[in-house]
Amino acid sequence: MNNTPEFQEGLSIAAVERDTGLLKDTLRVWERRYGFPQPLRDANGERLYPPAQIARLRQIKRLMDQGMRPGKIFAADEATLAAWLGKDAPSTEPPPHCRSMIDLLQQQRSEALRQSLQQNLLKLGLQRFVTEIVVPLNIEVGLAWLRGDITVGEEHLYSELLQNMLRNAVHALRNPAGRPRILLTTLPDELHSLGLLMAEAMLVPEGAVCTSLGTQTPLGDIASTAMSGEFDIVALSFSANYPARQAWNNLAELRRQLPAHITLWAGGRHLCERAPALDGLHYLKEIADAVSALESWRTQHQTDQSS
Amino acid sequence: MNNTPEFQEGLSIAAVERDTGLLKDTLRVWERRYGFPQPLRDANGERLYPPAQIARLRQIKRLMDQGMRPGKIFAADEATLAAWLGKDAPSTEPPPHCRSMIDLLQQQRSEALRQSLQQNLLKLGLQRFVTEIVVPLNIEVGLAWLRGDITVGEEHLYSELLQNMLRNAVHALRNPAGRPRILLTTLPDELHSLGLLMAEAMLVPEGAVCTSLGTQTPLGDIASTAMSGEFDIVALSFSANYPARQAWNNLAELRRQLPAHITLWAGGRHLCERAPALDGLHYLKEIADAVSALESWRTQHQTDQSS
DNA sequence: GTCAACGTTTTGTCCAGGACAAAATGAACA
DNA sequence: TGTTCATTTTGTCCTGGACAAAACGTTGAC
Known part of the structure; x- marks a missing residue:
């Protein structure tokens, strides 16, 4: 009790x-x-x-x-x-920026951390900021948490900070009348929302219109929202601790529920190995793949581009 | 399986x-x-x-x-x-704006809904927008969900929309060097994040410095973050479906862990009845009470105000 | 070599019914 | 009115058994 x-x-x-x-x-x-x-x-x-x-x-x-x-x-x-x-961790060396930022986080110097991030954002631009700073930092924070080097509270602090920065940046670039229209969300049991924001941060500068439903949207609601909102693409984000098999099942089911003209994207490194191939379902191994996937969508839908 | x-x-x-x-x-x-x-x-x-x-x-x-x-x-x-x-539901009539906004939500006309909200935000200012628009709208959306009138997907859409608006507004007013410094979060098992943002939206215009840890921060982490971050106030938000008894227990425990000079606020209408009184623990019945609580904190700490 | 079909093993979740400590209540008393 | 103590209520954990769905490995056909 x-x-x-x-x-x-x-x-x-x-x-x-x-x-x-x-x-x-x-x-x-x-x-x-x-x-x-x-x-x-x-x-x-x-x-x-x-x-x-x-x-x-x-x-x-x-x-x-x-x-x-x-x-x-x-x-x-x-x-x-x-x-x-x-096996999958040591692919990249911990970049130099990361170390100092994690130190700031461990010292709970949130204002200094914010400034450091903001500086990098302005220097690199939104997309490079995401791929070169946020992605490696996320990995390092995740590892540090796994080792017990940072507390849950510090991890929350980091997540909130980044969320505010990315939301503001994305908001500033928003353009309500573009194409394609992309619906972003995660499946039930997937709580990680940063992946969604990062994807948005990659896609909005390319002129796509992104609408996020946040995390944990039931399958049926994803399909119905995608259809009634006239979306072109549904993009789902999966963190490393989402069971791969469950993801594939749900993706197959969602693909079944969606009309053929709506493309389905699934982001998540660990989903790509031995993934079942499906028509109109694309796996994005890294966050940067979102941009190339967007380009290939555009070449395939050149007729509609004007609207 | x-x-x-x-x-x-x-x-x-x-x-x-x-x-x-x-x-x-x-x-x-x-x-x-x-x-x-x-x-x-x-x-x-x-x-x-x-x-x-x-x-x-x-x-x-x-x-x-x-x-x-x-x-x-x-x-x-x-x-x-x-x-x-x-007994507790019918206290307020559904205000006129609400009806039309919920209609927009049900029709998934998210862009129109955004414009309507934005218009009200600019017309009323952030604080009145929260108390006069967001609060009643939240109640109506909650009731509509309970009745099954809106789907989970639509509720997510609403929540994301509002989150973006409030975060942007708060961000614009941010002033990193003010007083008091307030730490906002929720306890484990409490997922509702809008309450935090609404509180932030009420407090930041008054010159307070708010740092949010998001939802579900472990008790120990709240205490340690509050102390190492030199916060003056810890503010917790409770939605209506958080068990009152559990809240009181956790609040008592947290009060025990915090030094006396850090004030503790607990927001949530249903917590106020028969709540055990504790030194340095204040219950906020409504979102607007945050402002008066802030004022009373300031009168009690007039010496420090300058920094 | 790829693929389909099929028997075997693995594995997560559910079930029943018992137990017990913490919480809440009510009674007795100062 | 408030405090102490006995009693009842109530949530959570326990053991050990069961079983279906999923994963695996083998075989055979092309």
């Missing part, structure tokens, strides 16, 4: 469910079948998960979202697991 | 949990103890909740969030229950 039983020993099963996104039932059945996690018990006989096990659970969740199955993960030894985790 | 088992007969227990916010365990134990809800069973023996029962569960949840206990609710007959529900 208490909902903040966060003693130093560890977290309750409910807290772990909130933290990792793994259902209580799943946590219990893993313990039974694979012997992990193996939480302590409090005086009352209830599970108490030590921070170390929670950290590992987060890693496991991450691997599973990439399509890996628990059987393999639990069978693997320490080294293999670390290898899998490192 | 399928996550959209939404057949016409009814919803699975997992879907009901998502929809109502009542835990699976709670739903099952209510069925055992009180005989309600009494879901159908599918071919597999699993619970299947008909829409009517889900609607009633929503009502029950609403009453419980106001502090009522299940024993009373389940004992009450149809009429008494309806009386309890109607």
